[in-house]
Amino acid sequence: MNLNQIYTDRFQKLNQQQQEAVTTIYGPVMVVAGPGSGKTELLSMRVANILKETDLDASNILCLTFTDAACKNMQQRLSKIIGIDAFRVGIFTFHSFAQYVLNNYQDYFYDYVDKQLACDIRKFEVLSKNLNQLALDRNLRVLDLNGNFVFFNDIQRIITCLKKANIDSVNLSETILALREDFSQINQIVNAFFEANGSIRSLKALPQLQALLTDLQDLDSEVAQFLALELKNALNLCESENSTKYFTAFKNKFFAKDKDTKFVCKDSLKLDNLEDLAQVYQQYVEFFRQNGFRDFDDLILDLIDKIKRHPVLKANLQEIFQFILVDEFQDTSDAQMQLIKLLSNSSLPDFIPNLLVVGDDDQSIYKFQGANIKNILEFLSTYSTTKTIVLEKNYRSTQSIVDLFSHVIKSSDLRLESFYPQIQKSLQAANSTLQPGDMRLIEAKDPESELYCLLELIKKYAKQEDYSQIAVLARNHSDLRQISEFLISHNIPVSYQSSLDVFEQEVIVLVVKISKLLYHLSRPTLKRVYELLPEILGHPAFNIPTQQLWEFSREVFAKRSRWEKHMDLKKFPDVAYYMHFFKELSNVSQALPYRSVFDYIIGSKTFEERQNLFDTLVLKSPIKEYFLSQEDLESYQSLEALKSFIEAIEAYYATDNFDCLQALNYFEIYENSRLKLNFQFAIGNAQSCQLMTAHGAKGLEFETVIVFNSTQKRWGTAVNRAKLTLPKHLRLEPQPDDVDDLVRLFFVALSRAKNNLVITYAKKDLKNKDNLLLSFLHESGLDSEDFEIGLKTRVHSLQASLLNPESVKDENFDKNAFLRPIVDNFAVSISAILSFIDIVNSTPTEFLNSYMLRYPRSTSKQASYGNAMHAALNHLSKSLKTSQKPLTLEDLIKFYGSQLAKAPLSTLEYNQYLQKGSSNLTNYYNWHAQDFSQYDLAEYNMSSSNLYIEGFKISGSLDRVVFDFDKKRISVIDYKTGKPFDAFDKGSLSSKLKSFKYKLQLTFYKYLLQNHPNYKKKYQFDSAYLHFLDAETKEQSILEYQPSDRDMEFLLQIISAVLKKIKNLDFPDVSAYEKTYYGMREFIEDLITEKI
Template sequence: MKNIEIFEKQYDFLNKEQKQAVDKIYGQIMVVAGPGTGKTQIIGLRTANIILKAQVNPENILITTFTDAGVIAIRKRLLKFLGNDSYKVSVSTIHSFSQDVIKTFPEKFIEYKAGTAIDSVDALEILKNILDKLIDEKKVEELTSDFDKYYYLRTIESKISTLKNEGTNPESLQIAINKQKTDYEEELANIKPTLKKYETTKTKQEKHIKKLEELKIIFTEYKKHLNEKSLYDFNDMINFVLEKFKQDIELREYYAEKYQFIMIDEFQDTNNAQNQIMDLILSVSKENPNIMVVGDDDQSIYRFQGANIENMLSFSSKYPETSIVVLEHNYRSNQNILDLATNLISNNNERLSNKISTINKKLVSSGYYKNKNNDVLFFRATTEKDEQIFIVNKIKELIKSGEQQNEIAIIVRSNKEVETWSKLLLQNGIEVESKQKTDILKSNYVKFILDLLDIIENPNENETKFINIFRNSIIGLNNVDIFKINRELYKQNYSRKYKKKFIDYLNEIEIKKDEIKELLNLEKLDEILNFKNKIIEYKAKIAELGLKEFIGFLIKDINILDYIEKNGDFDDLQDVYTLFNKIKEFIENNKYLDIEKLLNKILLFEYYNLSIPRQILKENKSGVQILTAHSSKGLEYNTVFIPGLYNGNWDGKRVRDLLKLPIYISGNGLQSEDFEQIEEDRRLFFVAATRARQNLFLSYPSSSGTKILLQSVFLEEINDSYKDFEQSITEEDFKEIIKNDIEDNLIKSSDLEIEYIKDFIENYKLSASDLNTFIEDPILFLNKVIYKYPFEDKQATIFGKVYHKTLELFYLRYKKEGKIPEKSYLTEEFERHLKTELLKHEEFEKLLEKGIKGLEGYYELYSENMKTPLELEYNFRRKNIFFENIPITGVIDKIEKSGEGIVSNTENSEGFGQFSLFKESVNLIDYKTGKTKSIGQIKGLDRFGNKKQGPGEGNYFRQLLFYKLLCEADNETNGKYNISGLMLDFVEGKEGNYKIVQVDYTTEEFEDFKEQLKQVWSQISDIDFWKALLKK
């Protein structure tokens, strides 16, 4: 069939509005194309019409669209209508168009061609250095913070990116700031100076202008740095072309002559810089330019990338002769789905239909599903687990009924949810295809490779990382042997000032291998020592092969690909492949890259919360599709699930703009952030819902853990458009889904490890800190307490330890001599003990200054009325103390008289134990460095008095109750002392606040604590608990 015949046949299928768009060849036309209205077909047929009927050469047509996927879709459609001529039509994204301009005229872009591309990490590092310089020079004061010097760094980078997207340079930014300043002055002139509002408005305005002026200074410095170093970032390519088009009339004339017809797809997603390029080409024409834009304001969901629906609103103003065609006929979805979507989006104010009275955007079902009006169903789940069970069961039911898996999609709000649902479906035997660009830095295998590189480069730097590599099942060593070696090292290091490192201890063992092997009863010591030597040899191998070749060698040498084939999946292989390619890319951009620089580069990705997306080598198009709403644009499925419809997920997310650009920068009007965000969120939900052809399931969990969730406001807006769906969740459903909910872990356990744990528990005594560790995370308890991971003192830990020791020695001297030592004794002792710690010079100086300041303040506050302590660092470790059947131990910082003296009566006082004959009433005191806490914070309570959940909540309170229990269970202290009070002494004076807090408690709180203690011990002492935990 000839092209003209194919065209005419397809043309006959068009509706009235579609034909209007295709027939309008000359002049300006804006096509408002809602979801499923056939915009790609219109672009394809209009292109064919221009070529076949207007006798225009294909080379004279330019079509731009937003994504590479859009380019492919249009190219396929053109091929159908035009055959080989379709390849002569220029179809591209604006980025690839800009690249083509630079390649065609390299002599006009010499600076660009000679430059080096930088990524987001490089840009942030450059901006960080610029900030350092400008803060030192006092040129930046508002765009920084006393608490975090780089608090605004990501905002600055984002705003510079927005400015570049809008085609704004520092000079035009200054013009916009001046206009903004004038507007503010006029606003202020309308407020009476005597009103309080005048001062608050004036201060707010001045602060905003100062921030904008500082941004301009930073932007100027950033551009200057890039120019001097011949660097450019992602946004610069378009701006290079834009600037050249502004300056070079010949360049504009060339492209105006070449592209006599321009079509812009997804017009609502374009930014100002992209539009300026097209406008400059069109400006050459003295007659009416030939341009068609196609878009849908209701599907504008890329505001964060500079997309701006103002483009559509202003197009007809820019070109007054514009013909507007609205496509209302939807060929994708049934009417119930379209009614829901229309009812939802009608709540938005920023819509073309509210600005142009002739536009009606009510979608009408007109295709295959016109008469297949399945109801939109809504499931209100009690918990997140209920919601998961409902969706998993419903998908299984659909597949059983004959639905193709790739015709089912779960569309979610965030990448994290894609991960959760992908894992859940896979665990329940359902194939998936995840559209998420998964961050490879979260992959266990990638982490393993990077950690291995780290210990090759720095074997003494991170002990926990070092031991985890040795324990990793990829390496395949005997874990119990490692624990035995580690336990012996722990014993040797316990009383040492300078801690011996694990690798150094292995080197010692190698010298007297047979003796140690027998002493520690080690089974496979040779394998451990061989791997240790391999790590040392790898360092030399890097010098021999170079970094790029070494990475390939390492991946082969540790057989990680074979391990993944047996134990992982194809995604894991893709992650390792992506890492290898990313490292090659880093090396190509920096030939001097070594392991240290490579690891620092990766650390910066994590520091700035940037991802390295997985490269997809092979798509699984047969699985259930799981994707974010942003990724779903342009796609369609027979059945769509939209879960998690609660406030704070689909709507109500506070996205605070720390630095609002002037209103004179396109798309930066002064509407409230909340207003803008809710409209963007609503458009996103609109896009997600209109992906469904026949079945749409909405769901919302009423709770997540202990947190109550409120349903999304969107559900209220469309409550007439769906029907509630009831489904009971059975106990069997729960068992099945929980059984499958097991996380992958590269550190595997064995029966020998279980025996090791059993032997340890038999001789173990529980302390307050260990109790808190277990409550926070049993795995942390396992590594820290049972496996005895090596000493790794952080600065805060070192500071607290030395501060405690100084106070102990100070009070010991006071007790011994009967008089308060001089203030200098405190500061000298602190410095002396701090010198014994392994610290860098700058770390030592920082902690010394902090410690001296804190101790001097403490002395000045308390030296006039210090009490002589009865006990200091009272240690229960050598005693065999039991609470019921639980062995307990610990060290109390200080015991001192409470002021009540010796009591001879016996009475019950709630919260203060039993007063007995001839016992000294005492306070148990625990020192705390750091910020002072309130009683609520100490007890882990919210402002309503309810217990808070989460790591560290109530730790201090549990610790004090534990010490009370210790004293009462110990015959010696119980015989001498009556516990009158429990106190926390906040000794550092952080933010100038020293405070001794008496922590009262009720009998009920003490009993609850004892019950919690018994529950924890029942788990610690239960070997089946550890077996189950290690399986995960």
């Protein structure tokens, strides 16, 4: 079936409202899409129709959404409608779009590109230092009983809000100064009112309240007008409800008594603290600026700033992206909304943006991230010609389920139809293939009964459908962790993803203790050695018999000796062996970067100790063998923890060249903070029963949904514990969740169900106190059922908990299921492809470890040298963009030295490579500096260019892209360290291997540039060049290569064969092949012909 027929067939299946949204391609359009109303199909079909009705390229369409999974889902669906063009459509998250602009318009972002993303520990350290610089009597310096800053979390939250709103410390200080004058006037009026009228207990005081309202309205300040509006709303309710309680609520919310017992605005009491916060904020941002750090949110904010200040950039983006689609519009933050408006607004007369947004105000559940229904309202007011389309047909759920969640959402006061009565949502089930299922409300006697009720429900529905179609939804992870352990203990397969703290993992606790031991062994801090050694050697990883450990300890004590001095290998072989290991490693660790020491600690490296003239003792840590050798859940969890651990320290120091003392400093900062270093870890697979929070379930659907612990206490509104907030009228902070937020969240949970929906709760809590069912379920029409487990089951449960008090382990770990989501998100790079096929220096298994599982590995000294050389030449290119003149040789070498200093090199190695690199850079600079252009693209990152191959996204970067604007040709330059050669496919076998890989690499770069949406129509590929940075002559330094069509065909055959293996989770054993160039070619041939 051709693509036109596919489009026609799918279009005919759309309902009238969906078809209208698909065909109305010009002008602003808002689609209000209830749950299960087919919005993803609508978006895909609209893109297809734009391409059908216009002469535009697929790359001229921009689709923005919120998660990588949503991007992939849209792309896959679109590919079934329009084929390969789906991979050319600009489908991005907001952040990846900002990254795309940065990569493609480097001239505007020269001050951002090289900034390092600040980790949470760095932010904690800087903010703590800033707070300590305040005067001792300032409130923001107050500490709690544990020595932590009382206002720390509030300050961090407020700084994030200010940055998202693009408000700097100067703006904040000016605002506070103006507020002092404004509040002075308001407080006089307010205090005079309460002194004259006292407490308002009767509607007879309405004239006085109206007078207060008039006085506030007469003041010319934003805060006075805000209070006046709030008071007006309260007075209207007082009159309509014949009660003064609404004014009392207004008074309690906005006013309080000061130290002189006068009534004043609550927000006026915050100004001193906010002045101090402005000072802290200024120092915080200044530190980041001076030291080259940035926040995650800074990229979007910087993009907004650049578009505002550079009309040419804005015009270029609008020229490229002539149609814009935004999914999940209700989840947009203020900054994201600002970006949408910048991309879709123009100063041209009669300009109307081709902009479609799809959202549902009833599913706005991300207020804590800055999302707000006000963006929907603002859209309608900003674009007055907006065509509004409401999707009312639900294709997911049965009518009874639709009726239930429609009843629930009516409890919310903050809905779009409250502001625009013409927008009415009356959802109707429209999937005639669905059979009526269960609708149940089960009241368990107690929490234990609720768990057993859940178990019986899952067993029942598992007889009707796959486990994967059963979802248990809860309000938070504390319930889900309990549920997962309980279900696993009863042999129910579960899939659950949660955050784990790196420093709470057993393997990390042990690594940190050993790191501390190595440091203290080389220093006169024996007390710490005595504390650490027994804890370490007693760990099961070291497998030391308890009797040997005890006898060793007793003998050391009897001889008044020291553990680290007593190393008799014959009498105490196991203890002494590891004492030798720790002592030797402690000695060498003083001269090595911690990254190398870490490899010894976990057992990735071994070293030898000479015993005598003939004997050598091989020393190795048991950690890798103990924690990582099994293909089970615990091994992969330990691996993830080790990766996150070492990456976090490297992120903190912005280098992998830090020593043991610096690592210990990081541990101390972490221990003193209240932070968690979390990593995501999942158990189970897609074929298991799905456990998730209501937030996590958004956008998903299941045959059966069980909503657990549906009590007022669990799902109710949280208490706002913020001690410091910004003035309310500024509207810069997300407000705490209220009843409307609770209703929307429960609405999202209920609307995930297709056939069966069960709501459970326990009538008594663990303390035998009454639990209340969620208030809006009382009038739902559901008949409740009682559930209680019997005495026999309770006894069995108690016995099981006593016999196995620790968390249940997953005995049925599915390795392929663990790898599947990793493979699904794998990004293709040429280095990954080469790692798979280069059986001389790697193997498919090592590819798996390095590129999929990301085993921690230190950087070799040769690689560190190469990285520093690349960084220096990248800096040479970028400095030319910013200053329009070449960097001096002296500055280039200085920068090279600074990059080399970040590498994990010893002092001797650093000096050697500093001399070598300086000499080679001098030669290269003298030969080629004049060839650099400000229009070159340096370190050009392809990951945001929206290129795909075989369904996998392409990543990697090109060292330098060079343009010939006159001839409309484009070339690529790749820098190489190491011995140069003057021709391909010549010389020794090792040279042939290297040149073969280089040819594949350069051919891959040609493929990227020929298919890049920005260049494929404007430029013809010219040549690829290797620049050898260690060359001794100018002639040796350049080798040109022009990939042929045969080269391209061969490369794509290799990539296709490798990606097929990766998709199938097939990482073949290559031990039968020779570890030579010819053995590798044989392996490649077998891959392509599928002989292996």
